Structures are given as structure tokens and as C-alpha cells.
Amino acid sequence: MRIIVEKNYEAMSKRAAEEIAKVVNNKPNCVLGLATGSTPEGLYKELISLNKEEKVDFSKVTSVNLDEYVGLSGEHPQSYRYFMNTNLFNHINIDKSRTFVPNGLVKDIEEECKRYDERINELGGIDIQLLGIGNNGHIGFNEPSEFLYMGTHLTGLAESTIEANSRFFDSMDEVPKKAITMGLGGIMKAKKILLIANGEKKAEIIAKLVEGKISTQIPASILQVHHDVTIIVDEAAASLIKK
Numbered sequence: 001m002r003i004i005v006e007k008n009y010e011a012m013s014k015r016a017a018e019e020i021a022k023v024v025n026n027k028p029n030c031v032l033g034l035a036t037g038s039t040p041e042g043l044y045k046e047l048i049s050l051n052k053e054e055k056v057d058f059s060k061v062t063s064v065n066l067d068e069y070v071g072l073s074g075e076h077p078q079s080y081r082y083f084m085n086t087n088l089f090n091h092i093n094i095d096k097s098r099t100f101v102p103n104g105l106v107k108d109i110e111e112e113c114k115r116y117d118e119r120i121n122e123l124g125g126i127d128i129q130l131l132g133i134g135n136n137g138h139i140g141f142n143e144p145s146e147f148l149y150m151g152t153h154l155t156g157l158a159e160s161t162i163e164a165n166s167r168f169f170d171s172m173d174e175v176p177k178k179a180i181t182m183g184l185g186g187i188m189k190a191k192k193i194l195l196i197a198n199g200e201k202k203a204e205i206i207a208k209l210v211e212g213k214i215s216t217q218i219p220a221s222i223l224q225v226h227h228d229v230t231i232i233v234d235e236a237a238a239s240l241i242k243k
């Protein structure tokens, strides 16, 4: 794993955006695996700037997102489709019909998951997968558990995740308890992985990810066996790494 420590959130976001822009510039019709959450907001702002300055062109890019809440339509302000449109897609020259986010409203979730994985395969796989990390070590919504899943699947969210997500909803009742998420197999098949994290709150899990054992209780730890992982963190998130 390549670990890059940047001074602060802005520097982390800039550096991560450069990594993604490099992939797009080397392969204009690449497949980007994207994530939502607070962590990538700055990175997406950087990508928007790079696109406006004509330093990166998304016109031939396809994107696939990691996850979506079950029960929220793409118009719901807390859905991940809405997040992606408002934080990135509406502001860059990507063809929206080539941006894929799991559909959280489908009746047949199993079929949706199967189709999602088939689509990624048909696209030739993901060139770079962007990841955030949950305080509990989840990536996508692959939560700590006795078992991990290969493919895209329906998952219940961990209590700590529901709690963390509640900051975006008016009441606890409104926080979705289920999501469709890409599985760890899907994530691990990406040619490159870029994980970003910032702030003191992520320091403990980043130290475990980088220096701890591989365990299903820390789903992100499986990244230790991927051949091309870059972790970009700010100093606060790196503060508990020993070596």
C-alpha cells in the first residue's frame, strides 16, 4: 500500500483529484468507481475546477458508484444519486447516461444487484475505485461481520453507521437502515484503489487498516492484499500510524 500524508483536508483533496485526473488523462474512456460521503466532497470540487480549466475531460468517462440507500429515490436530497449529481455530475462534462448508481427503489433488489455487477463486467471493470472509510472499517457498505460478500448485495447498516448517517436526516426514523452496496469482490477487482480519509476521528481505523491484521471485522483490511492501493490521508488521520 502506498500511503501519502498531506497537511490538511484541502491538500488531501487536491492530491486525490490529481490521481483521478491522471487515470482519466491516460485513458479518456475509463471507468471510475466513485464514493459519496463527506470525505470526497473536496476532491469533487477539485475535479470540477480541473474540468473547468480544461485539464481533465470527462466526456468519454463512465462512472459506477459504490452504493445507494434502499427506499430513497434519486430525487431525495439524501440519496447518493442526488449527492453525485449535485456534488459532481451537474458541474462536469460527463454524459449522465453513463453514470451508474444502484437503484434503491427497485422491487427486485437481487436482480438489480446482479445487473449492476454484469454492467461493471461489460464495461471491462473499474480502472480506479475511490473509497472513503467508515469509523468501523466499512468500505462501501460492507460492514464488519463474520462473513463478507463478493458481489453487489443488499445489506443492513451497522448501528454505528446509522448513527453516523443520522447527521444528514431530521430524525433517526428517517435514516435508511438498508443499502445496496458493491461487494468486496467487486471493489478488489478494480485495477487501482484510492482510499481517502481525514480528521482525528479516522485516525484509529486508518492505523488498523495500515498496520493491523486482515479481519472480516475490519472489511477495509482486505485492501492489504490488493496490488495497487493508494491511501491519501491528512496529518490528523495519519496521527496514530506507528511506523
Ligand code: F6R
Pocket: 034, 035, 036, 037, 038, 039, 040, 066, 067, 131, 132, 133, 134, 135, 138, 139, 140, 141
Ligand atoms: C459512501 C461509502 C461509505 C463512506 C464512509 C465514510 O459511498 O461507501 O463507505 O465512504 O461511510 O463516510 P464519510 O466520508 O462521510 O466519513
